[in-house]
Amino acid sequence: MTRNSKRNIDVYTHHVMSAIDPEVTKTLNLVQLRAIRTAVSANAPFRQHAIDIRGVLPLYFLKLYFVILMGKDRRLDTRAKEQKRMVHMQGLSTFVFAYFMLAAAVPILLIIVYGIKSILGVDLFPDQHLFDFFKDL
Structure with missing residues (x-):
């Protein structure tokens, strides 16, 4: 000892x-x-x-x-910095999550709107359809 x-x-x-x-x-x-x-x-x-x-x-x-x-706890300053870093990272991760969810939701929403438009028979561009565009590729 x-x-x-x-x-x-x-x-x-x-x-x-x-x-x-x-x-x-x-x-x-x-x-x-x-x-x-x-x-x-x-x-x-x-x-x-x-x-x-x-x-x-x-x-x-x-x-x-x-x-x-x-002995005396001298880590209070370190803990405060770590807590601040965690709050910052939480905000950043929330932003990234929201961005990816929005990026996934927009194409799905556009497909739904296109389907509704097709069902209702609305023709924005006469004699042109989405499937015709894919046939040409």
Whole structure:
């Protein structure tokens, strides 16, 4: 079981720093390296919780780990942004759905109107019919 300790911060910082390409690391001066290490160490995920307890339960055939974290909820801003994004996407999806429904309904409506026109015997263009147009194709 570990608590927030200097050792954990150093291990985390070392892990993050080791992910940087060694050729890039060689180009950094000492001041830049210290600034990066300080920033990484200050923003380590386990440093952001008031209570951070981690441990391992060794059992016969396996090991189980556990994590207990407690601290101030800092996700309110993130949740507000996500909610705003969801409202925007809901409006967009409603618009797209309405567009496709309208695109499907217009041809069906035109076919119905044409059928009613034909049944009533209304002839808008004398000696020209829709079926005659298809015969020529």
